[in-house]
Amino acid sequence: MAAGVKLPYLCISCLTPCKALFKKTEGDFIKLLECSSCGQTVDRYVECEKSIIFMDMMLQEIAAYRHILYNANNFTxxxxxxxxxxxxxxxxxxxxxxxxxxxxxxxxxxxxxxxxxxxxxxxxxxxxxxxxxxxxxxxxxxxxxxxxxxxxxxxxxxxxxxxxxxxxxxxxxxxxxxxxxxxxxxxxxxxxxxxxxxxxxxxxxxxxxxxxxxxxxxxxxxxxxxxxxxxxxxxxxxxxxx
Structure with missing residues (x-):
């Protein structure tokens, strides 16, 4: 990666910058990627409905806030x-x-x-x-x-x-x-x-x-x-x- 290039996403567990959240496999299925730093799924909320995300947010799950603020493209x-x-x-x-x-x-x-x-x-x-x-x-x-x-x-x-x-x-x-x-x-x-x-x-x-x-x-x-x-x-x- 070139110096000074900002990666578009963050791992919601350890805040490590990541260049992708998932990759597509055959049949248009998606596979969630793991963080190279902590080994956890970069963003487990990618496959979740908004209702579940908001429920976790109301339960004060900080990972849900991180997903919305940094990784969710549908929150315009x-x-x-x-x-x-x-x-x-x-x-x-x-x-x-x-x-x-x-x-x-x-x-x-x-x-x-x-x-x-x-x-x-x-x-x-x-x-x-x-x-x-x-x-x-x-x-x-x-x-x-x-x-x-x-x-x-x-x-x-x-x-x-x-x-x-x-x-x-x-x-x-x-x-x-x-x-x-x-x-x-x-x-x-x-x-x-x-x-x-x-x-x-x-x-x-x-x-x-x-x-x-x-x-x-x-x-x-x-x-x-x-x-x-x-x-x-x-x-x-x-x-x-x-």
């Missing part, structure tokens, strides 16, 4: 864009629902809907700040490494937020226990997905995620009263969306 940029929009809308809707319960009837439906857009904006800011902190850390720690799929990993780690919609449908009200468990799940998922993207240890990654969580949540909470209490902002959003 459009998939991550749709996931980002879904996360912002779902989390924004949940926050708006919880916030709207405290609004008086005199606020009117137009103002009420405006708060939905504000909550979606705050959610996007929170996720953006979270990803920016992780990206800056990776640039500082690994200045010579090819840019890792940080934001893709971030979105995968935040997938648990989509369960909030189901919780609202089946349980009309706010549950501190559910919210706490969901936040813990998102925290663990973010650790696993970030580890898969940056190739760092558990302790280091947990510290990074903790700092990113605190800063991103603080920035969102600090901006919320400014946006909600600003009549000009609400008026601009009403003209833009309503």
């Amino acid at each position: 940029p459009q998939f991550y864009m749709k996931l980002a929009v879904s996360l912002v809308l779902s989390e924004g809707y949940v926050r708006w629902t919880n916030f709207a319960q405290g609004l008086s009837a005199g606020n009117g439906i137009r103002n009420n809907e405006t708060y939905l857009y504000i909550m979606c904006i705050l959610t996007a800011i929170e996720i953006g700040v979270f990803g920016t902190i992780i990206t800056i850390y990776s640039w500082v720690k690994f200045p010579n490494r090819t840019s890792p799929p940080t934001y893709n990993a971030l979105l995968l780690g935040q997938c648990g937020r989509l369960a909030n919609i189901a919780a609202i449908i089946w349980y009309h009200g706010s549950s501190i226990i559910f919210q706490g468990l969901m936040l813990a799940f998102i925290f663990i998922s973010s650790i696993q997905s970030t580890r898969a993207a940056l190739h760092i240890g558990r302790t280091e990654c947990a510290t990074l995620i903790t700092v990113a969580f605190i800063i991103s949540m603080y920035s969102s909470n600090a901006l919320q009263p400014l946006l909600i209490g600003n009549r000009k902002t609400r008026g601009a959003l009403q003209e833009l969306f309503l």
Whole structure:
């Protein structure tokens, strides 16, 4: 192999670069290749359906995250864009629902809907700040490494937020226990997905995620009263969306 040539795949067990995941045999059958470094199958998820991959991802199997981030050609940029929009809308809707319960009837439906857009904006800011902190850390720690799929990993780690919609449908009200468990799940998922993207240890990654969580949540909470209490902002959003 020529010096400086980047191999397109990674072994999901030992992270050794590989030039192929499988080879075709007679009759169009495929044979999964073994890693030259660890001797394990380079990527056992090649033959699995997406449902099985997502199930292992929900069970926090780091190999599943590595497969999606580095070896899966069917997870396109459009998939991550749709996931980002879904996360912002779902989390924004949940926050708006919880916030709207405290609004008086005199606020009117137009103002009420405006708060939905504000909550979606705050959610996007929170996720953006979270990803920016992780990206800056990776640039500082690994200045010579090819840019890792940080934001893709971030979105995968935040997938648990989509369960909030189901919780609202089946349980009309706010549950501190559910919210706490969901936040813990998102925290663990973010650790696993970030580890898969940056190739760092558990302790280091947990510290990074903790700092990113605190800063991103603080920035969102600090901006919320400014946006909600600003009549000009609400008026601009009403003209833009309503």
